[in-house]
Amino acid sequence: MATKLLLTFAICRLIVTVGLTLDPAELLRLGVDGQLSVDPSDVETASLDFGLLIRTEPLAVLHPASARDVAKLVKAAYGSNHGFTVSARGHGHSINGQAQTTNGVVIQMSGSRGSGRMASGKPPQPRVWARESYVDVWGGELWIDVLRSTLGYGLAPKSWTDYLYLSVGGTLSNAGISGQAFNHGPQISNVYELDVVTGKGELLTCSEEQNPELFQAVLGGLGQFGIITRARISLEPAPQRVRWIRVLYSNFSAFTTDQEYLISLQGKPTSQKFDYIEGFVIVDEGLINNWRSSFFSPRNPVKISSLGANGGVLYCLEITKNYHESTADTIDQEVESLLKKLNFIPTSVFTTDLLYVDFLDRVHKAELKLRSKGLWEVPHPWLNLFVPKSKIADFDKGVFKGILGNKTSGPILIYPMNKNKWDPRSSVVTPDEDVFYLVALLRSALDNGEETRSLECLTDQNRRILRFCDDAGIKVKQYLPHYTTQEEWMDHFGDKWDRFHQMKMEFDPRHILATGQQIFRPSF
Numbered sequence: 252m253a254t255k256l257l258l259t260f261a262i263c264r265l266i267v268t269v270g271l272t273l274d275p276a277e278l279l280r281l282g283v284d285g286q287l288s289v290d291p292s293d294v295e296t297a298s299l300d301f302g303l304l305i306r307t308e309p310l311a312v313l314h315p316a317s318a319r320d321v322a323k324l325v326k327a328a329y330g331s332n333h334g335f336t337v338s339a340r341g342h343g344h345s346i347n348g349q350a351q352t353t354n355g356v357v358i359q360m361s362g363s364r365g366s367g368r369m370a371s372g373k374p375p376q377p378r379v380w381a382r383e384s385y386v387d388v389w390g391g392e393l394w395i396d397v398l399r400s401t402l403g404y405g406l407a408p409k410s411w412t413d414y415l416y417l418s419v420g421g422t423l424s425n426a427g428i429s430g431q432a433f434n435h436g437p438q439i440s441n442v443y444e445l446d447v448v449t450g451k452g453e454l455l456t457c458s459e460e461q462n463p464e465l466f467q468a469v470l471g472g473l474g475q476f477g478i479i480t481r482a483r484i485s486l487e488p489a490p491q492r493v494r495w496i497r498v499l500y501s502n503f504s505a506f507t508t509d510q511e512y513l514i515s516l517q518g519k520p521t522s523q524k525f526d527y528i529e530g531f532v533i534v535d536e537g538l539i540n541n542w543r544s545s546f547f548s549p550r551n552p553v554k555i556s557s558l559g560a561n562g563g564v565l566y567c568l569e570i571t572k573n574y575h576e577s578t579a580d581t582i583d584q585e586v587e588s589l590l591k592k593l594n595f596i597p598t599s600v601f602t603t604d605l606l607y608v609d610f611l612d613r614v615h616k617a618e619l620k621l622r623s624k625g626l627w628e629v630p631h632p633w634l635n636l637f638v639p640k641s642k643i644a645d646f647d648k649g650v651f652k653g654i655l656g657n658k659t660s661g662p663i664l665i666y667p668m669n670k671n672k673w674d675p676r677s678s679v680v681t682p683d684e685d686v687f688y689l690v691a692l693l694r695s696a697l698d699n700g701e702e703t704r705s706l707e708c709l710t711d712q713n714r715r716i717l718r719f720c721d722d723a724g725i726k727v728k729q730y731l732p733h734y735t736t737q738e739e740w741m742d743h744f745g746d747k748w749d750r751f752h753q754m755k756m757e758f759d760p761r762h763i764l765a766t767g768q769q770i771f772r773p774s775f
């Protein structure tokens with residue numbers, strides 16, 4: 252009864268605000284098994300994200316119990332006379348309001364199962380198919396829970412993000428990248444099948460063979476074509492342990508030459524390559540002994556000045572080798588023979604050894620530390636760019652040694668990937684070269700009087716970096732892109748725009764879905 256009253260209230264609010272002519276009884280008859288809520292705390296949560304830069308309140312929030320609930324709501328939105336928008340929200344870890352919506356309903360895909368709020372039914376638990384080496388998961392499942400469910404079978408997904416408290420649907424709508432991408436491709440290259448609720452409210456299964464156009468469009472599709480309710484993810488035998496190594500460079504060219512050499516080993520047998528290749532840029536002394544670097548010994552802090560950093564900037568290559576305890580006797584030799592081919596500063600090798608799970612979940616530890624200091628829930632004007640290999644040295648000169656001015660406000664990641672591991676049919680766009688780098692400026696803005704850490708200053712720096720790339724002819728593509736006009740989006744998608752637009756007309760013709768991306772305006 253209470254649920255029914257709450258639902259009526261939610262629907263009345265929708266009707267008053269958007270002037271729907273729908274009969275409330277009609278929406279009530281939708282009979283979702285989950286919960287449609289206008290609880291202020293639900294609305295508040297759905298109006299925010301990790302970026303804390305944009306705030307848009309939805310009219311209501313649906314906590315779905317199943318794909319059927321998702322389909323019922325989208326169908327109602329699609330079929331209504333005046334229409335309302337619907338945005339899936341995973342874990343809300345976007346930066347620029349991508350999962351928010353105004354004049355519409357947010358479907359809170361992550362977290363419903365544990366909340367105990369559901370009237371009847373909950374989203375399905377992960378189902379592992381051990382013999383076939385894949386797992387079926389709910390679109391709102393967090394990657395940490397995917398990992399926990401597969402480890403019981405001695406299996407694990409192959410391609411990761413650095414941080415696991417992100418939803419499957421959220422990362423598959425972008426790409427999902429980390430240091431394994433050079434070898435396995437992004438997460439979108441490691442999916443066999445999806446269930447998707449399109450913008451017409453149809454629930455379709457898609458894969459390479461079945462509805463292939465929808466499958467490719469949804470992968471990296473920024474939530475524009477449908478809501479992923481199930482993903483079938485490829486698995487491999489889970490390693491037990493990880494040898495985790497960091498080495499330093501003062502010379503950028505030596506650093507990138509080594510990174511590019513290491514990713515060129517992608518086709519070699521496992522024993523002859525690393526499993527994970529990333530790197531980061533150290534532009535001031537603060538960072539090297541900071542959060543992502545907690546692994547350098549606190550008793551032996553690294554001094555940039557003692558390492559002959561060129562232009563005050565150091566580069567850290569971060570690599571890992573996975574292993575099973577049964578093969579522990581060969582790991583030292585394998586690592587040694589790979590390291591021998593590299594040109595890092597000889598005294599700068601930092602090694603640690605840990606459980607595979609602890610390695611994958613490493614950023615969560617940093618999160619807990621930052622939370623305890625009140626430094627997690629702050630604005631995050633992040634900038635993530637794919638930079639073509641041919642221009643990465645220009646980027647170094649102009650940005651790391653130029654615009655950043657030896658000041659940073661968070662980790663700066665840099666690592667190359669092989670384009671041949673990215674399916675050109677997916678919606679994601681990457682530079683037009685065989686190798687391109689991710690450069691991720693993961694900054695936190697602080698209101699502590701330090702001008703260089705203010706939101707204004709960091710946002711301005713982002714603008715200057717983009718302008719510099721434009722002026723210097725560095726054809727970057729934004730990862731987790733953020734634009735506000737269709738012209739900018741057309742430019743972003745380039746050759747892929749016509750197809751993207753065509754798929755939108757086919758699968759979400761009223762432009763109901765994921766309006767927070769600001770690519771298409773609702774057509775009502």
Ligand code: FAD
Pocket residue numbers: 300301338339340341342343344345346349350351360390391411412413414417418419420421422424425426427428429473474475477478479480731765767768
């Ligand atoms: P949300 O922010 O909730 O949603 C993102 C977009 O996807 C929205 O447009 C939304 O409408 C849409 N969407 C959400 N769920 C679905 C669904 N089921 N079906 C269809 N569309 C959906 N990314 C990487 O690739 N690698 C990293 O290592 C990495 N590390 C990160 C670390 C941190 C601390 C943070 C905050 C982000 C990181 N990201 C990384 C970025 C992250 O992958 C994206 O922000 C991703 O969108 C977050 O997932 P989410 O579940 O929070 O999505």
